[in-house]
Amino acid sequence: MGLAKTEMFTDEQNEISLFAKAFGHPARVSILQHLFKIDSCVCGDLVAEIGLAQPTISQHLKELKLLGLIKGNVEGTSVCYCIDKENWTAMKNVMTAFLDQDLKSSGECC
């Protein structure tokens, strides 16, 4: 196909797109919202909550964990997941700076 290499873009652009990609699937949005709603660790009721199979949820969790947005602690047979608030804040700062670009541009056009 011809993949656009990350070298073509700035670190900031690559970082923004990586975070955005994590939110680019409703299942992951749903997982994150659930973790916030519960506001504590969730031990595996995500499969019941969302209507997807266990391996699928596990895969989505893995991606979110890899990005650092969530933490997973083993607790007996189950694993407890929760938001990594520190990393979430850092991500939010990056994304907010991107979304707030309009504040600096006053021009009208077209």
Place this chain on the structure above:
Amino acid sequence: MGLAKTEMFTDEQNEISLFAKAFGHPARVSILQHLFKIDSCVCGDLVAEIGLAQPTISQHLKELKLLGLIKGNVEGTSVCYCIDKENWTAMKNVMTAFLDQDLKSSGECC
């Protein structure tokens, strides 16, 4: 494969993921940043700016336009693109509400 249907998720979750998907590629992030930086219409120098072929850029522009984040006005042989600030603000409100979830959750865990 088995696509997760949009009916499985809330309208909000689907909307967030659609916007996020638009930002999920560094080329589109780059296009949007450039449009903000210029702060006026851009008549097709995006291909020179970003290192991708003209059909590729055109395709990315189409997606952003379909989502309503940018506008394109035909002007002679060229087309002028700029941010649709009204829609950008609406998108920002949706995304910000999602990103700011952490403000409402005070709990410590794990």
Place this chain on the structure above:
DNA sequence: TTTGTTGATTGCAATATTACGATTAATTAT
């Protein structure tokens, strides 16, 4: 130990995305 429970991993099949050469469409210049 055996059984049950929970969640990760593997191995695929289905689908979506990305990139670009070639072409087309629309407009302008000569």
Place this chain on the structure above:
DNA sequence: ATAATTAATCGTAATATTGCAATCAACAAA
């Protein structure tokens, strides 16, 4: 009319993502 310019579209190849059945690994309960 012809040529030049600009950007959209088509067709297709390469790659990435998603979903899940099957399996595996770790631990707990009997």
